[in-house]
Amino acid sequence: MDQNKIPQATAKRLPLYYRFLNNLNQQGKKRVSSKELSEAVKVDSATIRRDFSYFGALGKKGYGYNVEYLLGFFRSTLDQHEVTEVALIGVGNLGTAFLHYNFMKNNNIRITTAFDADTEKVGTDIGGVPVYDIHHLEEKLDDIKVAILTVPAVEAQVITDKLVEKGISGILNFTPARISVPKHIRVHHIDLAVELQALVYFLKHYSLDKPE
Numbered sequence: 644m645d646q647n648k649i650p651q652a653t654a655k656r657l658p659l660y661y662r663f664l665n666n667l668n669q670q671g672k673k674r675v676s677s678k679e680l681s682e683a684v685k686v687d688s689a690t691i692r693r694d695f696s697y698f699g700a701l702g703k704k705g706y707g708y709n710v711e712y713l714l715g716f717f718r719s720t721l722d723q724h725e726v727t728e729v730a731l732i733g734v735g736n737l738g739t740a741f742l743h744y745n746f747m748k749n750n751n752i753r754i755t756t757a758f759d760a761d762t763e764k765v766g767t768d769i770g771g772v773p774v775y776d777i778h779h780l781e782e783k784l785d786d787i788k789v790a791i792l793t794v795p796a797v798e799a800q801v802i803t804d805k806l807v808e809k810g811i812s813g814i815l816n817f818t819p820a821r822i823s824v825p826k827h828i829r830v831h832h833i834d835l836a837v838e839l840q841a842l843v844y845f846l847k848h849y850s851l852d853k854p855e
């Protein structure tokens with residue numbers, strides 16, 4: 644199907660569905676109801692039914708969805724057949740934790756190259772990933788199209804400009820800096836302070852019902 648027709652909000656939930664269905668498949672489960680899915684991924688079942696209708700998976704009442712069919716669809720939609728290589732810029736507290744985290748366990752995304760400005764870190768290998776000098780970004784980035792930014796905020800824009808020049812397509816920005824990029828480049832911004840603030844606000848103002 645034409646992936647451009649899937650709404651962005653639906654597309655964002657696909658990795659969530661994928662991870663859960665992959666676990667079910669590994670347990671040998673053949674079918675899953677939208678209620679089960681809803682409880683596991685914390686998305687309401689009406690939204691799940693609407694999401695799934697975009698890719699032609701129409702669950703029958705009382706029968707559920709075919710796990711294998713959905714997984715096959717997600718694999719091709721999320722490019723799970725091929726490994727996506729990612730570069731990480733800034734091997735500090737946060738960057739080091741990401742290098743040690745094995746993204747491949749759940750999906751085919753792998754950090755293959757890291758960069759830092761600190762000569763103590765350059766030339767080392769962290770979690771199996773080589774750390775290169777940021778001054779060698781141009782040569783070492785190769786064809787990598789996705790970068791994670793974990794440098795100090797003041798460095799974020801300069802590095803972003805270099806990544807853009809080198810042809811990056813997407814940046815996952817963990818710095819608090821609001822970086823500017825040309826329109827064709829996608830930036831996803833993860834601000835833990837904002838997320839935490841939102842959680843505390845929701846806890847205060849939108850309390851969830853306790854089970855009986």
Ligand SMILES: NC(=O)c1ccc[n+]([C@@H]2O[C@H](COP(=O)([O-])OP(=O)(O)OC[C@H]3O[C@@H](n4cnc5c(N)ncnc54)[C@H](O)[C@@H]3O)[C@@H](O)[C@H]2O)c1
Pocket residue numbers: 732733734735736737738758759760761764777792793794795796798802817818819834835836
């Ligand atoms: N640590 C956290 O829990 C956390 C949480 C949320 C957001 N952040 C943000 O993530 C970013 C990184 O945080 P951290 O705690 O890992 O910081 P850190 O100081 O431990 O690490 C920053 C790393 O970037 C490197 N660096 C500095 N200038 C560089 C350059 N020009 N090119 C390449 N590398 C360069 C440093 O040598 C260092 O290794 C910050 O912007 C921070 O605000 C951190």
